[in-house]
Amino acid sequence: MSRVTVIGAGFGALTAVQKLRKLDSELHIDVIAPKAEFIYLPGLIWVPMGLRKAEDLTISLDNFFRRLKVHFHAGHVQGVRDGGRVVITNNGIVENDGLIIASGGRFLKKLPGIEHAITPCEGIPAAEKIRDRLAAMEGGTIAFGFASNPKEPSAMRGGPMFEFLFGIDRWLRKEGRRDKFELVFFTPAEKPGQRLGEKAVKGILSTMKKRGIKTHLGHKMKAFEADRVITEGGEFDADLIVFMPGMTGNQWFSDSGLPLSEGGMLKANTFCQVEGQDKVYVAGDSGSYPGPGWMPKQAHMADLQAEAAATNLLAELNGSQPAETFKVELVCIIDSYDSGMLVYRTDKRNIVTPAFSGFHWAKRLFEWHYLREYRK
Missing domain, CATH: 3.50.50.60 (FAD/NAD(P)-binding domain)
Incomplete structure (x- = not known):
């Protein structure tokens, strides 16, 4: 055996x-x-x-x-x-x-002062820390950003950062507190979300503009401080920093x-x-x-x-040669707390839909379906 x-x-x-x-x-x-x-x-x-x-x-x-x-x-x-x-x-x-x-x-954590930023995809404790910080804040600036591994550009997690950004924006509006907060999105890339396709980039930037989210794009990261994000293109104040570094x-x-x-x-x-x-x-x-x-x-x-x-x-x-390849396919719903935008990409197609409440519920349904196998 x-x-x-x-x-x-x-x-x-x-x-x-x-x-x-x-x-x-x-x-x-x-x-x-x-x-x-x-x-x-x-x-x-x-x-x-x-x-x-x-x-x-x-x-x-x-x-x-x-x-x-x-x-x-x-x-x-x-x-x-x-x-x-x-x-x-x-x-x-x-x-x-x-x-x-x-x-x-694992996430690259080489930037000076990165301990001042929360990396949400590190796990549940990180997401709970964001929750607790938000609950304690009466207002201020929240900075959301991501970067890649310069030697492995695909090793990044940009999609979830858009979801944290748009989801928290929508949640603050539902709470009636959005006017007390300034949201800023930053990344070294000039066009964030390029792996999702050009249509998605336009949709993401358009959504940020409509929601009053400021952007700081195209500048290499230099450091973080407890209340500041510092890049080669300038710096800005931040009371809470949510940042996804590149991976290795x-x-x-x-x-x-x-x-x-x-x-x-x-x-x-x-x-x-x-x-x-x-x-x-x-x-x-x-x-x-x-x-x-x-x-x-x-x-x-x-x-x-x-x-x-x-x-x-x-x-x-079993004595044979490997012959099975894998399909390169991107499928995701960029969730915004109570709505979502579907993004699909292959070598031949790139589909991006407008935000729709049904996609939020589709994402939740998929979660239930996926976990059912492990909950038996």
């Missing part, structure tokens, strides 16, 4: 587990993660406004792992050896015949012996196979993949990559 190890407990990792089990009912599957729980990160955008609480977004995976006959190992990965055949954790080693790395990325690979990647991109991600081919490695695959934010520059770092993309990775790994274990 072959033994496969999956590192991670996020979107890509759990999709890989489901695909592996679907293709092979007898396969021995080990999962390594700090906890046997899944955090539904897209729901973080609703925590500051009270639409979601920690318990709504935290799902125990005990039943899921039991149903799929998964052996769970609680621990933090510290490295791999023997070409990925051995995974080293703070809780011992786990051996395998094949490996899928879906452990996500996990800390342990650097000593793994696995090939890395210039930006610190695992280098993968079109089959999600880590370049030059035997039966080692990557899915989601951990990898750097060939494809268009607008390829997103989002849950949907991680799921598509995970399915390809699992299929190809089993093919290799």
Whole structure:
């Protein structure tokens, strides 16, 4: 019986587990993660406004792992050896015949004073901190921004920042407090949201203008202070800073012996196979993949990559060559608390809809549907 190890407990990792089990009912599957729980990160955008609480977004995976006959190992990965055949954790080693790395990325926190900014996609505590700060504020300036990894331009999370910005703007209006706040959006990019397509950029900037949101675009970041954002193009006051830095690979990647991109991600081919490695695959934010520059770092993309990775790994274990590629597809609803704008992009199409309340409810329905598998 072959033994496969999956590192991670996020979107890509759990999709890989489901695909592996679907293709092979007898396969021995080990999962390594700090906890046997899944955090539904897209729901973080609703925590500051009270639409979601920690318990709504935290799902125990005990039943899921039991149903799929998964052996769970609680621990933090510290490295791999023997070409990925051995995974080293703070809780011992786990051996395998094949490996899928879906452990996500980490945020680059090199800017001076970045401790003064809240990075919302770091998890529930960060989103709760934004919630608590908002509740304590009677007025002031809130700055929202994001940046990329200069050596890995696709390694960024811009979409959620638009949702935090538009959602909090709408929530403050519902509360009757918007006139007491100034909202500022900043990013080194001159056209924010370019990966969503040119139509989306125009729609986003138009929405900011209509809602009275100030912009500070096209200037490289220099530093943060407790009450200030500083860029090469000037600085401005901010009572609350919500900032998403660019991303890079996990800390342990650097000593793994696995090939890395210039930006610190695992280098993968079109089959999600880590370049030059035997039966080692990557899915989601951990990898750097060939494809268009607008390829997103989002849950949907991680799921598509995970399915390809699992299929190809089993093919290799069965003596065949990897042949499954993944579709490059961006699908998202940019939510605004009670409405949403649908954005869809492939190599051939780019669709952007006007904001519509139905898309907000569609996003919530999708959340329920997606989590149903793990809540059984």
